[in-house]
Amino acid sequence: MNKKPFLIVLGLALVFEGAQCQEHEVFVAQGSVAVLPCGDETSAPSHPTAVYWSRIVGDVKKTVWRREKSGLEFRPVRDPPRANCPVPNFGKADYSLHIAETTFEDGGKYLCEVEGKTRMRKFINLRVIxxxxxxxxxxxxxxxxxxxxxxxxxxxxxxxxxxxxxxxxxxxxxxxxxxxxxxxxxxxxxxxxxxxxxxxxxxxxxxxxVIPQDDSLLVYTDVGSSVSLPCVFTDGLIPNTIMWNRTSKTSNARLPLSASFNKSAGPSTSATIQRVEDGDEGMYTCSGMMGGLNGKRIKVQRTMELVVSRVLRSSSSSGNGLVKLTCHLSNSDQITSYEWLRVTYGPNNTQTVTSVQNTTSIRIQEATEKDAGEWVCRYYGKEGVLGNATYELYVMGAVKSENVRSGNKPAMVMGLGFLFLVIFLILFQMYRNYRRKRKILLYPAMETIVHQAANERERRERSRGKMVEACVGEPKPVCV
Structure with missing residues (x-):
C-alpha cells in the first residue's frame, strides 16, 4: 500500500482544519485589569464552541476558566472569581480572558483552547509589572x-x-x-x-x-511689620529639638536673632518676628534632630532668606522742595517690576488707592498739603505681588512731619501733646502776670482794708521823717 497520498491528505487536513498554535506577550501593571487575547476568526458565530483557559505551572496545567459547548461554565472554587470570559463576546469569536485586580503572582504562561469548527490553541505570557x-x-x-x-x-x-x-x-x-x-x-x-x-x-x-520644601524660599516683609518664618514638620513626626539660627548671606557668619524673635511651641509651628527692624535681613535656619533607621539620628533643616524692604528718602540739593522716594530691598534678584500707589482716607475710614507710576523711585512735592498721605511701593515677581513698603507723609499747615511707618504715630502724638502742654503753661503764666499787674484780688472788702492799712502806714512814716529833720536843724535840740 502506498502511504504517500495518505500523508499528503492528512497534512492538508491539519492545515485547514487542524489545531492552530500561537504565542503572545501581554504586559499589565499590578492592580489593573489584564486582558489575555484569544480569538478565532475561522469559526462561524452560530457554531457551538467550547473554551478552555488554563495556566501552565511547571509541567502542570491548572484550569482557570472553561465553558462547554452546552453552555455550562466552570470556575475554580478555591479562588475568588477574578477571571472570566465575557460570553456576549462569543458571537464575535472573541474568547479573551479578563483578570480583574491583577496581582504580581498572576504573572505566568496561560493557554487558551477553543473547540469549534476547528481546534485552536494559543499561549499567552502574562507579565505583571x-x-x-x-x-x-x-x-x-x-x-x-x-x-x-x-x-x-x-x-x-x-x-x-x-x-x-x-x-x-x-x-x-x-x-x-x-x-x-x-x-x-x-x-x-x-x-x-x-x-x-x-x-x-x-x-x-x-x-x-514639609513647609518649606527646600532652601529656596524667600520671605518678603517691610520695616515695622511682623513676619512669620515657616518651619512645619510632617504630621506625627516629633523632633527631639528645634533650633533657629541666623547667618549673613555674604559672609555666612552667625548673627544674633532679632530682639522680637519668638519661637512658638510645638513641632509644626513657625517662628515670628513681632517687629522687623532695619538690619534683620539674612538667612534663617530651622533644624530638628530625629531618630532614623537603625537608631541613627538624622538632622533635618531648612534655610530661608528674609528680604526686608524699606523706602529711602532723599531731598533735592537745589532747595526746590522736591523729595525722592526709592523702594529698596535687601535682595531684589526676584523682583520683576515696581508700582507706586497713593492711599488716601475719607469719611468713615474709606480708603482710596490710586496707581501713580511703575518705577523704582518717585518724586513728590512734600511741602504742599496735597502730597500728604500714604505712599506705597508695591513690588512684583513672576508669581505676582511679593510685598509692599510704605511711606507716610503728614502735613499740618506749613509744618510737616514724616515717618517711614505708621508704627511711628505714637511718637508724633506724644510730641504734639508736649507742644500743647508747653503752650498751655506759657499762657497760664502770662495770665498770672496780668492778674498780678492789675492787682486783681478775689475779695473786695479785704482789698479796702489792705489799702487803708497801707495808707496809714505811709502817713506815719512821713510824719516821723519830718520830726527827725526838725531835731537835726536846732542848735540845741530838745527832742522828747
Whole structure:
C-alpha cells in the first residue's frame, strides 16, 4: 500500500482544519485589569464552541476558566472569581480572558483552547509589572532604592523611571543617597515592548519639613511689620529639638536673632518676628534632630532668606522742595517690576488707592498739603505681588512731619501733646502776670482794708521823717 497520498491528505487536513498554535506577550501593571487575547476568526458565530483557559505551572496545567459547548461554565472554587470570559463576546469569536485586580503572582504562561469548527490553541505570557520603593516611608537625608519588577522576568525590554513626571533613571533601579521633599510623590516605572508602553506607579512619603520644601524660599516683609518664618514638620513626626539660627548671606557668619524673635511651641509651628527692624535681613535656619533607621539620628533643616524692604528718602540739593522716594530691598534678584500707589482716607475710614507710576523711585512735592498721605511701593515677581513698603507723609499747615511707618504715630502724638502742654503753661503764666499787674484780688472788702492799712502806714512814716529833720536843724535840740 502506498502511504504517500495518505500523508499528503492528512497534512492538508491539519492545515485547514487542524489545531492552530500561537504565542503572545501581554504586559499589565499590578492592580489593573489584564486582558489575555484569544480569538478565532475561522469559526462561524452560530457554531457551538467550547473554551478552555488554563495556566501552565511547571509541567502542570491548572484550569482557570472553561465553558462547554452546552453552555455550562466552570470556575475554580478555591479562588475568588477574578477571571472570566465575557460570553456576549462569543458571537464575535472573541474568547479573551479578563483578570480583574491583577496581582504580581498572576504573572505566568496561560493557554487558551477553543473547540469549534476547528481546534485552536494559543499561549499567552502574562507579565505583571510592579513598582516598589524601599523603604516606602523615609526621612529626609536617608537613602532610597526604587526597583521595577516584572513577573516573569524579561530582559529584552526597555525600562525607565519617572518621578512626578520627570525622568529619574533609565534602568530598572534608581538609587538616591539623600532623599529630599522633592523626591516625594508618584514614582512611575515605564516598560516599553514592541512600541507599546505600560506603566506601574507607586507613591513615596518623605517625612521631615514639609513647609518649606527646600532652601529656596524667600520671605518678603517691610520695616515695622511682623513676619512669620515657616518651619512645619510632617504630621506625627516629633523632633527631639528645634533650633533657629541666623547667618549673613555674604559672609555666612552667625548673627544674633532679632530682639522680637519668638519661637512658638510645638513641632509644626513657625517662628515670628513681632517687629522687623532695619538690619534683620539674612538667612534663617530651622533644624530638628530625629531618630532614623537603625537608631541613627538624622538632622533635618531648612534655610530661608528674609528680604526686608524699606523706602529711602532723599531731598533735592537745589532747595526746590522736591523729595525722592526709592523702594529698596535687601535682595531684589526676584523682583520683576515696581508700582507706586497713593492711599488716601475719607469719611468713615474709606480708603482710596490710586496707581501713580511703575518705577523704582518717585518724586513728590512734600511741602504742599496735597502730597500728604500714604505712599506705597508695591513690588512684583513672576508669581505676582511679593510685598509692599510704605511711606507716610503728614502735613499740618506749613509744618510737616514724616515717618517711614505708621508704627511711628505714637511718637508724633506724644510730641504734639508736649507742644500743647508747653503752650498751655506759657499762657497760664502770662495770665498770672496780668492778674498780678492789675492787682486783681478775689475779695473786695479785704482789698479796702489792705489799702487803708497801707495808707496809714505811709502817713506815719512821713510824719516821723519830718520830726527827725526838725531835731537835726536846732542848735540845741530838745527832742522828747
Amino acid at each position: 510592579k513598582a516598589s520603593l524601599s523603604p516606602a516611608v523615609v526621612i529626609e537625608g536617608s537613602s532610597l532604592e526604587a526597583v521595577c519588577h516584572i513577573n516573569p522576568e524579561m530582559r529584552s525590554v526597555k525600562m525607565n523611571w519617572k518621578r512626578n513626571g520627570i525622568s529619574a533613571s533609565i534602568t530598572s533601579k534608581a538609587r538616591i543617597s539623600r532623599v529630599s521633599q522633592k523626591d516625594a510623590g508618584t514614582w512611575t516605572c515605564q516598560v516599553e515592548y514592541n512600541g507599546k508602553v505600560v506603566e506601574a506607579a507607586t507613591s513615596l512619603e518623605v517625612k521631615g519639613i
